[in-house]
Amino acid sequence: MLLIRLLSGQSRARYLRIAVLALLIGMVRAASAESPKAPPAAPAIVYQTPQQAFTEAMRHSIGAPAQADLGDQATVRLDADLIVVPHDQASRLLKIWDVPVPPDLVALLLGPKGMDAPGIIRFIPAGFIDAAEALRWTQEDLLSSLSDTIEARNPVRITEQLPELEVRGWIRPPHTDAKTSQMTWAALILPKTAEPDTDGEITYYAVGFGRHGYIQVSMAASLQDAPDIWQMFGTFLSGLAFRPGDAYGDVQPADRRSPAGVSGVLGIDQLHKDRNAESFWVSDLVIPYAGGVVAVVGAVSLLIYIRHHVRRESSR
Numbered sequence: 001m002l003l004i005r006l007l008s009g010q011s012r013a014r015y016l017r018i019a020v021l022a023l024l025i026g027m028v029r030a031a032s033a034e035s036p037k038a039p040p041a042a043p044a045i046v047y048q049t050p051q052q053a054f055t056e057a058m059r060h061s062i063g064a065p066a067q068a069d070l071g072d073q074a075t076v077r078l079d080a081d082l083i084v085v086p087h088d089q090a091s092r093l094l095k096i097w098d099v100p101v102p103p104d105l106v107a108l109l110l111g112p113k114g115m116d117a118p119g120i121i122r123f124i125p126a127g128f129i130d131a132a133e134a135l136r137w138t139q140e141d142l143l144s145s146l147s148d149t150i151e152a153r154n155p156v157r158i159t160e161q162l163p164e165l166e167v168r169g170w171i172r173p174p175h176t177d178a179k180t181s182q183m184t185w186a187a188l189i190l191p192k193t194a195e196p197d198t199d200g201e202i203t204y205y206a207v208g209f210g211r212h213g214y215i216q217v218s219m220a221a222s223l224q225d226a227p228d229i230w231q232m233f234g235t236f237l238s239g240l241a242f243r244p245g246d247a248y249g250d251v252q253p254a255d256r257r258s259p260a261g262v263s264g265v266l267g268i269d270q271l272h273k274d275r276n277a278e279s280f281w282v283s284d285l286v287i288p289y290a291g292g293v294v295a296v297v298g299a300v301s302l303l304i305y306i307r308h309h310v311r312r313e314s315s316r
Contacts, residue, residue, distance in 0.1 A: 054115065057085050061083050065079060070107060073243060074208070081110075081112045082235060084109060085109075090108040111229075113228075128251050128256065129258045134183065139174070140274040143187075143274075144275050145270065147167040148270075149267065164191065171188050180237070183206070185205055186202050199223035204229045204233065207265060211251050211255060216265075
């Protein structure tokens with residue numbers, strides 16, 4: 001205070017300003033030291049337009065001729081017009097299309113129609129499945145089993161205000177290639193109210209079996225697209241290969257087996273023999289059996305006639 005009194009008027013005012021400024025700076029520093037640091041600002045979320053998502057997907061895609069990874073289980077050698085869209089980009093595209101993203105999604109498969117007809121590639125870790133199991137059932141057995149499964153699920157669809165479905169037949173009956181351990185099929189499943197000549201939207205399937213599960217590619221399309229889809233799936237399956245140690249032939253006795261087996265692959269609750277078989281009287285067996293009955297009846301009638309004739313002759 002004595003120093004302030006000794007200073008001149010101007011010097012005294014300047015000194016006071018400096019002192020006040022120093023006091024304010026000290027207070028700000030003290031407050032900063034005591035208060036917690038504010039968290040860093042979160043990065044802004046970038047939303048892609050459909051066109052941006054398509055562009056990014058194509059930039060990361062792998063096209064023929066090349067080899068694409070299918071997760072950590074398999075690879076596919078691409079040929080012709082085939083393109084594989086990796087998982088992250090495939091997931092974004094499915095969300096844009098309002099298509100549920102499977103938890104086991106691997107990639108998308110594009111063919112001649114590109115984004116207009118994508119195939120969904122999944123690896124389903126169901127455990128080992130004996131592909132030869134399908135060979136023990138007829139096409140009629142499998143169709144009857146699938147029909148029963150669809151019918152059993154209709155009550156749930158009714159509670160969800162969805163139309164009841166029915167199986168109209170095979171577009172392509174399940175075909176198992178024992179040499180490659182692969183399977184293809186497609187069924188015509190429609191609402192019960194659909195007209196008889198309706199083909200609707202059909203889901204086509206192709207599967208390659210491995211040691212720990214199977215690679216599945218599925219595509220929803222019309223009946224008119226069937227030839228192109230089977231050619232596309234055939235090219236995909238011919239290039240499909242599981243990694244060493246994960247192939248179908250690498251299975252070990254201690255490996256986990258799928259409890260559902262082939263029925264789970266086909267979406268069937270339980271496989272059974274055909275319950276809708278034709279009756280005896282309209283089957284192919286009716287002709288030989290009826291012929292045999294006629295022959296027996298004829299022989300008995302002839303024997304009775306001969307006996308009556310002999311007795312009549314003897315009485316004379």
